[in-house]
Amino acid sequence: MRSVTVIFCLLICSSVSFSQKKQTIIQQNKRVEQVINSNWTFNYFPRESTPKSYEAFGFDDSRWTAISIPHTWRTYETTGELHPFIVNSAEDDNMYWWTGWGWYRKRFALSREYFGRKVFIEFDGVQKHCKVWLNGKYLGEHQGAYGAFDFDVTSIIKPEGSENVLAVAVNNFQEGSAPFIPDREGGYYEYGGIIRNVRLVLKDQLYIPMQGSAAYEGGTFVTTPVVNEKEAVVRVQTWVRNDYTVKKNCTLNTTILDAANKAVQVLSTQSAINPGQVFMFDQTFKPIRSPHLWSPDNPYLYTVKSEVIDANSAVDVYYSPLGIRSSKWDSNEKILTVNGKKIDLKGGNRRQDYPWLGAAVPEWLILMDCKYKDETEGYNFLRTIYNQDNRVVYEQADKAGIVIDAETYGINDRNSSPREIEQKVKEIIRSNRNHPSVMFWSFVNDAGFSTGSEFALAEDPSRQVLSGRDNPDATTSYFWYDPGNIKSPASSSVSGAARISLTGSHNKITADRGSVVIVTADLTDSNGNKIQGSKNNLKWIVSGPATLVGPVNYETGENSGKQISGEWYNGFTATNIVRSTGIPGKIKVTVFSSGIASGNFEIDAIPYKQDVSAFSEPLLSDDGRRPVARLIINLDRLDEVPKEIEYTQEPVTISVSDRESYLRSVRNYIFKNNTQSDTSSVEFRTLTEILAAQLQNNGGKMSAEDYNYNIDHFNNCRLIYSYITATKLPPLYKETLRKYYSESIITLGSEKNAGNEMNWLNWMPSGGTVVIVQDDNTKTGIKGVVYIKKESLSDIITTVYPQFASFSEDGKDRALTFIAKMNPHVQTTGSADGSGDVSYVAKKGEMLLIPLYKFISE
Template identity: 30%
Template structure:
């Protein structure tokens, strides 16, 4: 039990949060709100109006059941047989990169207790995100809903709560919806309350949800101006005149500016107050090498009594994107070297702790990168906070995107035209895209790391008849972004298509070119600020090769820095689950378990000048080493501990052998994603590779935990870790963690033939200036690719960006001729297999079609004998996506 007592002269408000059931405990009959030993467990927070705002972690002690449960919103619903879980939580736990995942409903329930006096307060439930549709009930009443899986929201529950026991129930679904963004994607879309939840207690007059906006319109090393816009909500029934005082506090805790204002706010309205500080002299500017964070403390007073206090971390820095000289931070040129990041972690899926996000950003930073593209949706607020603290610039992206092969497929399962093809869905979809952009900007606008707002990723993967609507929506999003945040530019992410007059790259302020977009001639020095937002895509299991994997930038080796280019961002930092197939999720320089591949060490050596370690060699396994990234963590769902196992020989030297290894809880609280133990085996989804294995471990109980690493015939290793918090683990009373044996989820989905080519990345050994490689994959038969006549090995390559069982290839040439060529396919660009050889062809043709027995491959290459008779107008590749 914790007891935080904060005193003022008049009124004391006490909130008791009483979980109906401890995490992992079965409830005792008739004892709602009981702990496992039958006594009432109370987390007591005694709070008065100083501070007037209380934020309570709401992650513990939830009940969960997969599937739609009739009547689960009612207080008296019997959830005794439901799972006992803590947040963050995913429908898919335990998850290990399966392309399939459960799609449907899931329910969450939680009890909490309020004492008399709560009526004087306003109570809100703040969700950082739920995927993807949430309906919230409190005490049988529907109190709100939210659609959109990547942005947070706040629900006012003040009118629904009551003295004594309260029940919050959340109905969640992750069902594909044609009117919700995104309609397509290549990662996975597991449902759940997969980010943190908080209970906020304020007075009726308070700073609104994410209600401050801090800008630094004047920035230099000598002085800076700080502009603060604050939204104050008067949820009371009487008009109020408030005083607002804002202190600007340095990283060392010194107050460098104080601004005071007054404003009358009518009842049931929101007042907008703008304050400009006096010059902050000799400011400490935020940059990747010195990520200084200031803090604005906003205090609201009524008749000189504090009614709210709200803190906003921020940084003082200036950002400028230019078309001719690249990117500037605080007036100094900075070339952006970055990586794309998805949010998916081994075992836990999307349900990642704040500590896990911090580790991710730290690994990117340690490799020498200064930039992350948050692909392809708003990431967890703690991810942006980690970028702030560690000094990494962040490209924050709205979830409006498309993927190749979706044009002609039936709608559904995130494999559809980026923009709706049915008129009945357009209004809802556009509202969804705009809503999530608004929420993203509101939530993240005070993070100094965020350098730009991106409207999209590859929205050109849309049905041809919707292209004009897509362009109009992008323009509207850019305008909305400028309105919501004039201090940042708006980017069009994935703007490398189309190649005709429908170009989308100049709709925004900055263009992000993915894949071959960094090479296509029309996007070279395009006259607007730009960067290569994706390059690489090197498929590799750990350990992989010690090389950068320039991939799409191989033509100039990735090292050529053009004055007009702001930077380049690798695809990608981490392996992740993908609906495009397990292999297509293995394009990171760090594997799914957060162990670096050798490519990561290459970048660390190149950018941070840290030599790589000695690579482990095969040996005779003798013992195991068990380590942790930290030995203590909070037991509230915000932190975890990353455990690492290494195989050693008799002399204690690391070796690359992969014996099966089991991690097991010997004593104390906590759980693996699979329960009280987890087994790593070579070739399984839960893998040990190159002599190493790793997993994240978390607990919702406080106490000391002992974990054993064992393998048949090897010396075991033990490690003790500690979880801190208010609810202690009690041996013999607290039940053990629930067992969740891993079984790869497999959905019974009808195989769909998809057609690739139009707008997919295309590469060539050479190209004539007016006939680039992309013209053979632009959907226009009037354009074509043609190599230089001096090209002795004329080749054209299509990247379908999926692993397919290829059943049909159609090649259209711009005119009849005797084309002599061969066709090859490959999983990567270095293992080509000839599937058709027409090098000795003597027939004049304008088209060639091949029927194939579902041959596996991701790339297709056409090589010509004579470059003078080498032209391709269009290529189509049809096949099923392989799991």
């Protein structure tokens, strides 16, 4: 977040420095743009109508959550729903987060020396319908999730350093009301919130309006009607507005700068502009001889500098990218030529969300993604799928030589209004028409040749408008590239797993709530070689002024035995995200896993230095603020777990050589300090095995933190064992549960809440039939046990109770669900959203309990 502001300030400084070289013009550029993403407050209200009073200047938001932009409320940070994206994309599945309003408020004061200028507030993207107020006065609304828009607040802003309050109400309805239907879920997710930058923009009364609005023209439109290797003709259309009360005799100086910032040509045009008038300057330059042509192989960029001159002063300066190139798409041959040369395209789609962050992705992460596609994957083509992407994507594509298919959502398959179609098309084209990387406008592969193409051709006849389709003749979406062998850089074996290695995207950040760090956990052997395939559960712990964006506990569906809505963790490598709380200090991230040495990563959060040149803002504290959350189920252990084995304060060091010696030494070490421990229990044996393995794989050394982590799981498991003992379940099944919990909690590191497990054990009906699903190693002959080779739970129940086969479908579903919940060794699988068929499969070699018939009968 902070990097965005710093970069922008550098751009402003460089532009002023360059323009000072011209002696005939007094440099008084009054354009100031400042990103205002920090120190907002947020709250969510699950109502369908817009609540009142939250926009009022004097409303007390001191208990609202303090946040930074970009922000969304439909990710794990707020909802507690365990999925890296959106759990359910259907509005009618979970109305709570769909139909309410998210309210954002920000306080700021304009610096006194800037009062008297035009003041605008610009939004780069809000998902997906918003209403905006300043100081309690309604400014207007915007519909659509990805387009830029602004408001002129000159007459509302308070003077002389007085505080202003900006309020934004946002909803994320799946379906809107006529005449405008907001973007609807398709192959992408809508998260709700202010997902892109918000800026405070100060200008002279004679200025170039914002580029990218559907409501009016602004900025520039740079085209190259003639392009070849010998010469190129550049045409620049520039819109200038006069908000003075008198007519202005205005001069527009337009300069083409080469990549070294040297002037290639300058054009000056004069015009008288009446009060309230927007005038379009249309300038065509003389041919540029032997121009540097833009292409994927050589993405040479010129810059167009537009200066609005009033009384020999440059009162507004605006910059536009220029890539001189021609392009042609042969729809019959499916060939793209750039500057007359065929381009072999290699690339793919770019989506706009990121795990755990949703659509609230910082710009540095977007740039990292684009650079990875370019530098590592070798992309020279990118489809910005379904919707207008962040502006930095197009800017980076210009620099890297990536051809862009700029797409917006297709609308032939919906009851869309002409207003919606026109707005969406104008927003994406006007925002991105100057980028040489953009060679196509398109309207989604499944929408056909959308009505939007008419608006696209009217806005920009210089580019190809694609008619997208699915691939009706393709049986798969996989196509040959080059023959060869795929080789993994890591080992696929989990033997010898020694420790967790952590790396991060940053080791230094600004102490701002918008600052996030991606932390990656890898599993390595004792020599530091990466190992793939381990599915141990992970526990992420953050100390210092930061929080986790994702969950604390990572557990695979295979380990949990439960149906997880979309498998999101399948073992190493794993990533999570850390967010600054806005307080400077040292942040430490630790990742634990049973039987493996933990990994650490440290981050310095340096103080946020506020730029008060144009405006000031209060720095928000978290004191007294309430988090915005529904009900988040607590999966942590109980706070008070009896310590059968005590923690240690010192590292554990054991110097032996073989596995048996490690096992014996670990047993002796634990028993020496905990003589009351039952060393013959399955829990104790399991504990000593994983501790011995960790010590052996790490040269006989273990930190106190790692030892205590495993002891904590042991104590929790023993508490649950005491609950098992108190039940009236069959003795054989009690032993099965003991082994299950020992493996799940101690070996795999699953976080079980003992209180919840006690409730589950008490819920299970006593009595019933114990069944073992045979495998090749199963020994038969245990009295009172039914042996079966079938794995289907339905077949198992039918074997015990033949009348089950005649149950109704609803009756079968109820019985299957009930028995599956009783048995941790039954794997439940099905669609992520709960729709469609669900299967119940028993694990071979394990015991199941089929309850008495009276508990499942219809």
